Structure formats: structure tokens, C-alpha cells
Amino acid sequence: MTHILVTNDDGITSPGLLALAQALRPLGEISVLAPDHNWSASGHVKTLHKPLRVRHVHLEDGTPALSSDGAPSDCVALAMLGIIPEKIDLLVSGINAGMNVGHDLTYSGTVTAAMEAVIFGVPAVAVSLDLPEDQTEPCDYTPAARMAERVARQVLAHGLPKDTLLNLNLPCLPYEKLRGVRITRQGLRVYRDELVRRLDPRGKPYYWIGGPPPTGISEEGSDFWALSQGYASVTPVHLDLTAHEFMDALALWEWEE
Numbered sequence: 001m002t003h004i005l006v007t008n009d010d011g012i013t014s015p016g017l018l019a020l021a022q023a024l025r026p027l028g029e030i031s032v033l034a035p036d037h038n039w040s041a042s043g044h045v046k047t048l049h050k051p052l053r054v055r056h057v058h059l060e061d062g063t064p065a066l067s068s069d070g071a072p073s074d075c076v077a078l079a080m081l082g083i084i085p086e087k088i089d090l091l092v093s094g095i096n097a098g099m100n101v102g103h104d105l106t107y108s109g110t111v112t113a114a115m116e117a118v119i120f121g122v123p124a125v126a127v128s129l130d131l132p133e134d135q136t137e138p139c140d141y142t143p144a145a146r147m148a149e150r151v152a153r154q155v156l157a158h159g160l161p162k163d164t165l166l167n168l169n170l171p172c173l174p175y176e177k178l179r180g181v182r183i184t185r186q187g188l189r190v191y192r193d194e195l196v197r198r199l200d201p202r203g204k205p206y207y208w209i210g211g212p213p214p215t216g217i218s219e220e221g222s223d224f225w226a227l228s229q230g231y232a233s234v235t236p237v238h239l240d241l242t243a244h245e246f247m248d249a250l251a252l253w254e255w256e257e
């Protein structure tokens with residue numbers, strides 16, 4: 001039987017995790033191992049200097065699950081190294097509260113959890129939902145979860161090339177309003193971070209990385225563009241970070257003293 005591991009970076013109580021676990025259920029056996037708190041923007045973590053705990057918990061619908069004080073990527077490693085004894089056929093991470101596009105991929109706990117699975121040789125999909133800032137109603141994760149199930153089904157049918165994951169992002173739209181799937185490239189994010197300096201009660205400064213949320217550049221064919229057009233964005237992401245096109249020019253630098 002197909003065995004799917006589900007994790008996220010928003011934490012075990014996140015509604016996106018529950019929606020995802022429920023939507024994937026028809027595809028096989030689902031194991032959930034997710035962080036016990038929010039690890040958004042934690043990057044790719046391997047915890048080496050403290051022990052990791054794993055607890056038996058239940059999702060809101062009663063589904064048995066496991067939670068850990070480790071990072072999303074730790075959760076994947078724990079599962080693959082034996083916490084989940086059965087062979088895992090697919091890892092799906094999400095559904096993240098907020099899109100993961102452009103350079104977000106280097107920060108994202110959602111995406112780095114998928115990277116961890118790929119390092120273990122297990123195909124992986126990261127799923128993120130674009131949550132509009134001005135939204136008063138909480139966004140419904142069901143349409144995104146339905147699309148995640150479609151993408152997961154494709155990955156189980158076709159497999160993925162070595163060192164490759166799929167980064168799925170969805171606009172916050174009802175399922176019928178989704179315009180379909182676009183295969184995209186990693187786009188360009190525009191960060192608007194500002195340093196916020198404050199004083200603690202003893203007069204010493206401390207800092208926040210503040211500022212408004214990032215925007216993006218809507219170049220046709222990119223992940224950010226697809227979301228802005230109402231499409232589900234599927235970007236194949238490779239773990240080979242080599243700048244291949246720069247290698248020849250780099251070789252021409254003065255390497256001999």
C-alpha cells in the first residue's frame with residue numbers, strides 16, 4: 001500500500017496540515033509527523049546539538065499523528081530514519097499559510113522539508129497557499145488540498161527525477177475558480193524588510209526584521225505570475241545549486257599564482 005508522509009512548517013495544529021492529511025487519505029496510508037510549533041522561515045535545519053522528542057498526538061479530526069520539537073526537515077529525517085518503520089513513497093509538506101515563491105524557497109520550512117525527503121531519495125511535493133493580506137475571512141484550505149491530492153497522484157504515477165521536488169503554490173480561490181495548472185519557473189520576490197529598533201526596559205536596544213510583506217515581479221511563466229493569474233503553480237525544483245552557466249567564466253579567473 002502506498003505510504004505518504006505529511007509534515008509542515010506552521011506546526012501540528014495548523015488548519016493547512018489537517019486539510020492536506022484529509023485530502024491525501026484516498027491515495028494510501030497517511031503518516032503525519034509535524035513540528036509542535038511554528039517554524040516558518042527556518043530554512044533547512046538539521047538539529048545536531050540537542051535531543052529531539054516525538055509525541056503521540058491527534059489532529060483536530062481525531063487522526064493519530066506525531067509531533068516533534070524539531071524543525072520540519074528534522075521531522076522528515078526522524079520519520080525516514082525509523083520513527084515511521086514502513087517505507088515512505090511520497091512526502092507532502094504543507095499546506096503552508098502563505099505562498100513560497102522566488103527566493104522564499106531558501107527560507108521556507110515547507111520547501112526545505114521537501115528537500116530533506118529528496119535527499120533521502122523520496123519524491124516530495126511542497127504545498128503553499130497564497131493568503132491575501134486584506135482578507136477578513138480565514139481562507140478555506142479545501143481547494144488547495146484538492147489540488148495537492150491531484151499533484152500527489154501524478155507524482156505517484158510518474159515518479160520524479162533524482163534530486164527534484166515539486167513546489168506547488170495556489171491562489172486563495174474556490175476550486176471552480178482555479179484556472180488550472182501552470183508549470184512555472186522560480187520567479188522574483190521583492191522583499192521590503194526594514195530594521196525596527198526598540199529599547200528594552202533596561203534601555204538596551206533590540207531589533208526586529210520588520211517591514212511590509214514581500215511582493216513579487218509578475219514575469220510571465222514564473223510562479224508569482226501564475227498565482228496572480230489564478231493558476232495553480234507547479235515548479236520543478238532541483239537540489240543541484242551549481243551555477244552551471246557561470247562555470248566556464250569562473251574558470252578563466254587568474255587561478256595560478
Ligand SMILES: [Mn+2]
Nearest residue numbers: 009010040096
Ligand atoms: Mn509557514
